[in-house]
Each structure stands twice: as structure tokens, then as C-alpha cells.
Amino acid sequence: MTGDGRSAHKTDERLHESAVQLFALRGYSGTTTRQIAAAAGVTVGSIYNHVASKQDLLFDVMRRTHQEALARLDAALIRARDPVSALRAAVRSHALFHAEQGALVAVTYQEMGALDPRHRKAIIALRDQYGQKFKDIVRRGIKDGLFHVDEPELAVLAILSMGIQIYTWFRPGGRDSASKVADTYGAFALSLVGYAGDAPARPRRSGAPLARGRHG
């Protein structure tokens, strides 16, 4: 039978996805190799034809998560020509990723302590690379006189933090869509850095029929 879903590559992917789901649910130490194998539809021994160790599986999940987040951030920033639209686009990308990829994000943030020191160093480097792009935007916004914030480094940390935590409460089908959350967080970030031209109080952007900000 050709195309029976049993090729080596497909098993690789199923192992990866099974590991993500289980690590997110039970944690790295709380997940057994047998559970991962069962979820991927193979037996224990077969895992080791595809990954060197459980530890390597964790590292691979984290590495790919960061690379994906970086790729999306870069894509979002391509069209931004000024710090305001750049920050809005960056925060939107950040928030969307953390809302839509909850399992990947949960593993990445909760299992840092389960990584070997060697692997951890590599992941931290990727994380810094990600944060640096936000710092650059805020720094430029200040230089251009658009943003007014006393502690830009803390502001960037705060902006990243509020986005990261989305994965802990966001559920698809909840009150707000991921896109709505992402837009709102973009506005929050601009308020945070003291950008005055985007005050949230006044109804902006044509399609806002529900004047829900200030009923009397």
C-alpha cells in the first residue's frame, strides 16, 4: 500500500507533535517515552530511530518554536516603515503567535529548567534575538520623538510579558478572537511606551459601531 502514512518522515512529525501536546499537558518530566510513542502510533523502541533522546526531542521543540516565532515576526515587520506601525505589527505578531500556538509556547516557557545547560544556552540566544527586535523598535521610536517612556528596557520586557502570558488564558472560541486580542495588545503597547497619537478612548477606525468605551 503506497501512501499509508507510515513513512519515516511522517513518523518524525507525529513524534514531534505528540511530544508537544504531552509536554504541554504533563510537563517534560511528567511525560514518558511510552506515552509519546503511543500518541504517535508506534512503540517505545521505535522512537530511537528518529530522535537521539527524550532530551533532544525537547530541545528540538523549543528550537523550532523560536525559529517559527522569529520568522513570523520578520514577516510582520517587512512592511513597517515607522516605529509606530512597527511596534503595532510586532506586538500583533507576538500576541497572535502566543494565542494560536499555546502548546508550543507552554513547553518553551515552562520547560526551560528541563533543558541541559548546553541546550538552554542556545535557546536563550534565540530568545534574546527575538527581544532585540522589540528593543530596536522602541529605541527608534524614542529617538524619533514618537515614544515617551522613562524605562525603555522595562517597557519592552513588560510588552513581551503581557503577550507571552496569553497562552495561559486564551482559548479559541472564547470571548475575543486571537486577532481582536492581538489588535488590543498592539494598542496597549503603544500606550505603554507613551505614544500619544493612538489614545484608545476615542472611537477610531471606521468599523466601531459599538461605542463600548464610555457609556455614561
Add this chain to the structure above:
Amino acid sequence: MTGDGRSAHKTDERLHESAVQLFALRGYSGTTTRQIAAAAGVTVGSIYNHVASKQDLLFDVMRRTHQEALARLDAALIRARDPVSALRAAVRSHALFHAEQGALVAVTYQEMGALDPRHRKAIIALRDQYGQKFKDIVRRGIKDGLFHVDEPELAVLAILSMGIQIYTWFRPGGRDSASKVADTYGAFALSLVGYAGDAPARPRRSGAPLARGRHG
């Protein structure tokens, strides 16, 4: 009871503290009862003279953490007479706690998945109780016309989120003191909810020459 430093109460406390440190470092599943015992200066069997199970130890850590955070928040709010000073005081208390009690906070946020469903329910109730106090402040600020934010619920989530994450990067002796971070975050929170009177000096509505709409 002679004061020889071997009283049962002291062992209780040492077990609790050892569990906090180890759970924070290696996670709940990654920590063994023998490690906890060794860190507390006793052997395995003795643990069970003080706690019912490893799971109960985790629950106790989380419960006490939330109760402590709630107590500090209430203490901080006693003197607040208006939404502005209340939000500032609440965020300051929140940020300080998450900076100063990193190990407690790490366990509380990273090991929710390791709790029994029964225990988890109790912890979530405490967490909601904590968040509700912030919601009340923001709601009152909006009603009084002091805060201007379109999405108050998301704003509260964002404010709590940025404070929670402090435990992941704050280290005593770093660039900023916990107090400095807490004050700055208080200002961030007020910017976030659209409170105009406390922002760093800036040209309000002095013009927003850049296109505000998104590019697509």
C-alpha cells in the same frame, strides 16, 4: 518541648522550603522525595510524619503562595482612596511579590498541570479572587472618568501578565531594584488604562503625522 532546633515545627518548615526550592529548580515531577528529604536534613520516611504526600506538599506551597499574595495586596490597598492610587498600589504590590518571591511564583505558575483536578480548582478560585480586585479598581476608574480603555478585561489581564513574568528575569542585585521595577510597572499600568495625568511629560495630541491605520 525543648528548644534544641529539632522540633517538629521546624522540620515542617524546612520541608516546605526545600520543596519550594527544588520544585522551582527541577519541577514537581523532576523532584524526588529523597531530594526534598535530603535538603531538609532528614531521610525519606520521615517526610510522611509531616505531609500526607508529595502532591499535598505541592498543593500546600501553592495555597500558601496565593494567600500571601492576597494578604499583601489587601495591605497595599488599605490606604488607597481613589482608583489611581489603588491601581498604582496594587500593581506595585503585585510586581514586588513576583520579583521577591521568585521560587514560590515559579512553582505556582509552572506546576498547575501537576496538581490534581481537585486541588487545581481550589487554586484557580484563589487566583480569580486575586484578579477580581484588579478588575474592580479598573472598573471604578473607568466609571469615575479617570481611565479610558476600550477593553478593561484585557487590560487587567495584560497588567497582571506583565507583573507575573517578572519572576522569569528579575534577579536581586541586577540593574534595577525590585522597588524601582515595581514603581515603573505601576506607571506602565496607568498608561495602559489610559490615565492621562501620570505619564512622562509628552506632547499630548501634538500631532500624529504618521499613518495610523495598518498597511493592509
Add this chain to the structure above:
DNA sequence: GCCAACTGAGTGAGCGCTCGTTCAATGAGG
């Protein structure tokens, strides 16, 4: 003042079981 009875923290070998990992054997596809 004495000693037997009692209390409860501490001990450490050991229970049944599961862990991550290995490997000889298997069998289907090219």
C-alpha cells in the same frame, strides 16, 4: 526519686512499579 509506659520524629531496607534506553529479531517495500 524512681522507673515503666507512652509519644512521636526519625530511620533505612524494601515494596511494586515505571523510567529512559538498548538490541536481536522481524518483515514489508524497492
Add this chain to the structure above:
DNA sequence: CCTCATTGAACGAGCGCTCACTCAGTTGGC
């Protein structure tokens, strides 16, 4: 017929937890 993913038994280590026991320290009858 050869290749290689897959299997499942097996390995040694380690898991949470138990339990018969030790041993200070305290109590209370005489």
C-alpha cells in the same frame, strides 16, 4: 535480497511510599 523502520522483551536505575523499628523526651503512679 537488501534495507531499514518497527517491534517487544529486557536492563539497571530510580520512583513514591510503607513499615517495623530505634530512641530521646515526657508523664504519672508509687
